[in-house]
Amino acid sequence: MATIISSVKGESTLDMSVRDIIATLKDVSELMLDLSLSSIIFRDKDMANEVMKLEVVVDRLLEDLDIKVMLSARSIEDARDMLPFLSIAEMIRSISNSAADIANIVFQGKSNLKEIPKIISEFEGLIAVLKVQKDSYVDGKRLDESLIETRTGLRIIAIRRGDVWIFGPEGDEILRGGDTIVVRGYRKGLNLLRKMCTEKEVQLNEQEA
Amino acid sequence: MSKRLSEALKTLMTNTRLIVDLAYSALIYKAEEIIPEIFNLEDYIDSGFRELFERLLEEYKTGRISRDEAYAYMTFARSLEEIADSAYILAKNLLHGYKPHPIIKTIIEESETSLTVLYVPIGSKAVNKSIGEIIEKYGKGVEIIAVKTGEHWIYKPDDKFTIREGSFLIVKGSEESLDSFRQEIGAEEVLEEGED
Numbered sequence: 001m002a003t004i005i006s007s008v009k010g011e012s013t014l015d016m017s018v019r020d021i022i023a024t025l026k027d028v029s030e031l032m033l034d035l036s037l038s039s040i041i042f043r044d045k046d047m048a049n050e051v052m053k054l055e056v057v058v059d060r061l062l063e064d065l066d067i068k069v070m071l072s073a074r075s076i077e078d079a080r081d082m083l084p085f086l087s088i089a090e091m092i093r094s095i096s097n098s099a100a101d102i103a104n105i106v107f108q109g110k111s112n113l114k115e116i117p118k119i120i121s122e123f124e125g126l127i128a129v130l131k132v133q134k135d136s137y138v139d140g141k142r143l144d145e146s147l148i149e150t151r152t153g154l155r156i157i158a159i160r161r162g163d164v165w166i167f168g169p170e171g172d173e174i175l176r177g178g179d180t181i182v183v184r185g186y187r188k189g190l191n192l193l194r195k196m197c198t199e200k201e202v203q204l205n206e207q208e209a
Numbered sequence: 210m211s212k213r214l215s216e217a218l219k220t221l222m223t224n225t226r227l228i229v230d231l232a233y234s235a236l237i238y239k240a241e242e243i244i245p246e247i248f249n250l251e252d253y254i255d256s257g258f259r260e261l262f263e264r265l266l267e268e269y270k271t272g273r274i275s276r277d278e279a280y281a282y283m284t285f286a287r288s289l290e291e292i293a294d295s296a297y298i299l300a301k302n303l304l305h306g307y308k309p310h311p312i313i314k315t316i317i318e319e320s321e322t323s324l325t326v327l328y329v330p331i332g333s334k335a336v337n338k339s340i341g342e343i344i345e346k347y348g349k350g351v352e353i354i355a356v357k358t359g360e361h362w363i364y365k366p367d368d369k370f371t372i373r374e375g376s377f378l379i380v381k382g383s384e385e386s387l388d389s390f391r392q393e394i395g396a397e398e399v400l401e402e403g404e405d
Contacts, residue, residue, distance in 0.1 A: 019312050027321045033292075040285075084236065084310055087302040091232060094295030098288035105281050114278050116285060119215045120222070150386055153349030168321075186349050 013064045018072070021065045022088060028054055028061075029092045031168045032099035034157045034184055038127050039106050041117045047158070047182075050167050051103035058096040065089055127157075127184045130197050134177030137195070137202040144171035151204050152193040153186025214268060217261040218286060224254050225289040227364055230324065230354045232296040234379050237314050238326040238399065240300075240307045246362055247300040254293045261286055323384045324354075327396040329376045335394040341368030347393035351382035 013021060032054050039047035069086060073079040105113065121127065132138055138146045149155055159166040159173065160180040166173060175181070183193065195202050228250050235243040262283070269279040317324055329335050335343045340353055355364045357377040363370070372378070377399065380387055391398060 019316055022313075023316045023320050026316065030322055081310075083302060084307060084313060087299045088236070088313070091229070091292075091295040091299045095229070095292050098292045101284055101288040105284055108277070108281065113281060114274070115215060116218075116281060119218050122219070149350055149383060150389065151349065153344075153351075153386075155350070155383070186344075188345065189349055 013061055014067065016064070018065065018068050018085060021061050021068070022085060022092075025058060025061050025065070025089065025092045027168070028058055029095040029099070031157060032058070032096055033102075034127070035167065036099040036102040037120050038157065038182055038184075039103050040113060041121045041127055042129065042182075043106060043113060043117065045106055046165055048103035048106040050158075050165060051099055054167075055096050055100040058092065062089055062093055127182065128154075128190060130181050130183065130194060132175050132177055132179040132181060133198045135200055136177065136197050137200060138175045138197055139177040141175055142171065143169060143173050143175065146175060146196070147204060148183075148193060148196065152189030152196070154183040154189045154193055155185050156181050157184050158182040211264070211268060211273070214261065214264050214282075217257060217264060218282070221254065221257055221261065221286055221289050223365065224250060224257070225293050227354065228254065228293050228296040230379070230381060231364075232299045233317055233324050234326070234354070235300055235303055236307075237309050237317050237324065238379070240303045240309070243362075244300045244304060246364070247297060250364075251293055251297040251300075254290065258286060258290045319384060321383065322381060323387055324379065324381050325387050325391070326399040327378045327380055327391055328399050329372055329374055329378065329394070329396050331374045333374065333395040335372045335396065336374045338372055339368060340366055340370045340372065343372065343394060344368075348380075348382070348386065348390035350386040351380050351390045353378055354381050355379040 013024075016024070032051050035047050035054075036051045038044070039051065065085075066089075069082045073082055105116075138148065143149075143156065156169055157167070158181070159169050159175070160182075161176065161178070181197075183190075192202070192204075228247060231243055231247050231250065235247065265274070265279050265282055265286075268274045269276065274282070334347070340356075344351065344353070353366060355362050355378070356366050356370065356372065357363070358373050358375070378396070380390065382390070390396075
């Protein structure tokens with residue numbers, strides 16, 4: 001998804017199909033919500049900033065979607081067929097706006113947050129931060145080859161490499177020792193992921209205790 | 210902050226995620242069955258939000274939380290409630306005879322967090338097992354959003370909930386993890402075509 005977002009950040013997306021625009025919007029809006037909650041948990045302004053940037057991407061995609069939908073309707077039937085697409089777009093617009101509002105809380109002073117970070121991190125959908133050790137099992141592996149998602153049930157929503165963030169990384173992204181990763185998902189998978197990020201040999205078929 | 214206030218906030222978070230998942234589910238599977246559930250859930254979210262609002266005022270009035278803190282909570286809760294509202298509006302727009310649209314199905318199935326509806330036949334490995342057990346064994350990374358056994362849907366079933374044969378499951382996860390989960394437990398994907 002990272003590449004889609006960066007290409008969207010540049011020029012118009014009018015050459016994308018309605019289907020691709022909505023699929024991208026759905027993914028980006030979900031990433032925004034995850035990142036906005038993470039930005040509060042970790043009181044992290046970089047993450048909050050990325051949500052703001054993504055809001056601009058979503059707005060542009062929504063605008064292009066509106067134009068495409070208007071152009072595609074040649075009859076009342078056509079227009080009626082397009083209604084569900086517009087309804088999805090509206091829900092996505094709301095998720096994007098709300099995620100930006102949530103991320104904006106981070107800028108209003110960290111002291112205001114008090115217990116909110118704790119409440120969110122206790123929330124069943126786990127969000128955690130891990131450090132990738134040099135020469136560990138995942139060091140140098142592509143994300144899809146690392147089998148992190150299928151074996152641990154955790155999805156990487158962001159990678160921090162030095163001063164640079166990679167948000168919504170794709171399967172061909174290579175993990176490196178020293179990376180910090182933000183993951184979301186299955187709580188019980190965290191032990192195995194911790195091993196994958198620290199130890200060289202990891203038995204992937206082991207049953208987690 | 211009181212425990213009741215933090216519980217109310219957590220409930221709001223859970224239900225907001227759930228209502229969005231249900232809205233997407235209604236687009237791919239039996240909208241007429243799922244829409245009433247979305248309406249009920251939205252009602253519930255609304256009253257939870259009002260309660261939370263009153264509790265916030267109360268705690269601010271009695272000096273348990275500061276003005277800034279109350280403002281942060283309020284912004285957070287209101288943002289979640291707005292998401293729930295938009296899911297409700299989507300459901301309302303589908304009310305008049307929406308049939309699962311093939312393009313929308315593809316979009317939802319191919320997106321990074323995909324949704325699918327599965328049928329658990331006789332002989333599936335999921336039969337008479339708890340959700341916690343089958344997720345641990347066959348479906349790390351998938352989340353069972355809802356289960357229908359007989360007439361009724363049960364939302365956010367907990368880990369101890371037992372799956373019976375003939376059940377329908379709404380499951381969320383990446384396309385690959387959903388595929389592997391379906392094969393591992395021997396469930397069938399429910400392909401619902403628009404009936405005309």
